[in-house]
Amino acid sequence: MHASNDRPLLTTRAAELLVSAFLILLCGITAWDSWKLGAGWGEFGPESGSFPFWTSMLVVIPSAIIFLLALRDKAAATETFVTVEQFKLVLKVLIPSIIYAAAVGFVGIYVASTIFIAFFMMWIGKYNILKAGGVGVAVSVVFFLMFEKWFHVPLPKGPLEALLGLN
Amino acid sequence: MEELGLLFHGFAVVISPFNMLLMVVGVVLGVLIGVLPGLGGANGIAILLPLTFSMPPTSAIIMLSCIYWGALFGGAMTSILFNIPGEPWSVATTFDGFPMAQKGNPGGALTTAFTSSFVGAIIAVILITFLSPIIAEFALRFGPPEFFSVYLLTFAAFVGMAKGAALKTIVSMMIGFTLAAVGMDTVTGQLRLTFDTTVLLKGFDFLIAVIGLFGIGEILLTMEEGLEFKGAKAKIDLKVVLHTWKQLPKYWATSLRGAAVGCFMGIVPGGATPASFMSYGVAKRFAKNPDGFGQGEMEGIVAPETAAHAAGTSALLPMLTLGVPGSPTAAVLLGGLLIWGLQPGPLLFQEQAEFVWGLIASMYLGNVVGLAIVLTCVPFFAGILRIPFSIIAPVIMVICAIGAYTVANSIFDIYMMMTFGVAGYLLRKLNYPLAPLVLAVVLGARAEDSFRQAMLFSSGDVSIFFSNYLVGGITGLSIILLLLPVLQGVLEKMRNKPATA
Secondary structure, three states: OOOOOOOOOEHHHHHHHHHHHHHHHHHHHHHHHHHOOOOOOOOOOEEOOOHHHHHHHHHHHHHHHHHHHHHOHHHHHOOEEEHHHHHHHHHHHHHHHHHHHHHHHHHHHHHHHHHHHHHHHOOOOOOHHHHHHHHHHHHHHHHHHHHHHHHOOOEEOHHHHHOOOOO | OOHHHHHHHHHHHOOHHHHHHHHHHHHHHHHHHHHHHOHHHHHHHHHHHHOOOOHHHHHHHHHHHHHHHHHHHHHHHHHHHHOOOOOOOHHHHHHHHHHHHHOOOHHHHHHHHHHHHHHHHHHHHHHHHHHHHHHHHHOOOOOOOHHHHHHHHHHHHHHOOOOOHHHHHHHHHHHHHHHOOEEEEOOOEEEEEOOOOOOHHOOOOOOHHHHHHHHHHHHHHHHHOOOOOOOOOOOOOHHHHHHHHHHHHHHHHHHHHHHHHHHEEEEEEEOOHHHHHHHHHHHHHOOOOOOHHOOOOHHHHHHHHHHHHHHHOOOHHHHHHHHHOOHHHHHHHHHHHHOOOOOOOOHHHHHHHHHHHHHHHHHHHHHHHHHHHHHHHHHHHHHHHHOHHHHHHHHHHHHHHHHHHHHHOHHHHHHHHHHHHHHHHHHHHHHHHHOHHHHHHHHHHHHHHHHHHHHHHHHOOOHHOOOOHOOOOOOOHHHHHHHHHHHHHHHHHHHHHHHOO
């Protein structure tokens, strides 16, 4: 199913180590922040920070164990977590999606969605710009009518809508 | 049995052409809402609530509750066909529903899901019909220690059934709890884990986590195998339906257990989502073939669907009798009642009998109508699968983004959704179970609140969780479940020692 020259990008062991290390770091920070807030007994019962402190520690400690177990796990050291080809495919969807999400804040969701759908259709589906643009615009118009007019649920809009007076 | 008499009177109210039409419209809308990730049951009803202001309250609640049933049915569709849960309570349905569909039996999976939902709902409605006064009195005795013990039991069931992945289950769960703690502490009003940002003030909504982890995460995972959605093509023809129906009675015990879990979780505010997970965990524990779970085991669909729909329905019981909603969607319906000038509570049954019994009668009919519509609508949804990937993938992304945004009108939530998506991709690949994470985000605040209130009552004395048979029994069971993986690990080591000696 994969090309024979499909190199592994990351071993499972490396991935385990990275993720558990990240979790230790992240929840170490939340544990510290909760501790600062107070993790003992206050006048209203357990202090605000108690619960998140303990939940954070219950991430840190098991993650540390997972980390140590992963260090010793020989099987995971040879197992492929993701190959280069697979990762490229994932990125092909992920990167445009991230750009799309970021764009919503600037041009509003309707314009961003139109561009996103059209781009995807052209890049992956190899449609020509007319068809792709057409579908993109059509979908956005349908959503606009559905959400703005029918449901009365306002979605983020940008400069184009302001220009057209659709705010 | 005066309830029966009142029920028949209720049917008389419901079977009017206008109300029946509303029923059908409601179910269809509900299925649509249930299928779209992000436009959830609670959201959808909230959005459509204003549409009902011009109707008489009885008609309005009939339509809204039918939307609810539709959503309960609909969430299963995308779970089974795409492995993307349309609703948080359909997440557990993906565990066995999607593999079953992948193995070539999507019609069977869908029929199982819909029928189980129907069974769960009917059992719950019968329960509501006859037990309203008794249940109301029982729920009144539930204080914070009892609530916390129930939450503890749900989580313990997950750890207990984890079988070797207990560490990662705990990590997942605790990540969820920590996420749930972000924002304002309801007890003291202090801000926690917001790191001086305003966007984190409102904390993380579980809907965002679900859309991201399961929606976006699933899409990313699928991409590894090539840029297409390998959704199962589904046709439900009569043969498949009848064939599946013949097999279902085998699982009557699972059904009953699921319905019991569901009714319990709906009444004791837990909701359809935790009910579906708990029922799945319980079913796996009792199953003759536990390792089949996750591979397309029919029982693995029966359990969560029966429980989720039973919980969703029975959540209306405390809502009607006490004014305490048993689920987020029930909370929205409660809002509707108040807007129409109706006071939920024991008095509602006395003063607005026509309304209450009309509603209860509509629950029976609504689910029958729902089942019929949903069994026939599947080809329509299957048609969506034939749209090329390059068109449907971005459209699903757009819908997810809209879904994420409409939860709290926050663009930040769209970013969070993407983050959860990446996290979901990584965690799933490394076998960190996601269900406990979502469950913890959903229930975290309530679990923590009930714990702290219990501690306040007892001034820090943990024995309050054993102070009476009810809470002691539940807490004791939880502890046993939590220790199970440890016990199993020890037992296995002991069994392995003689072999290597």
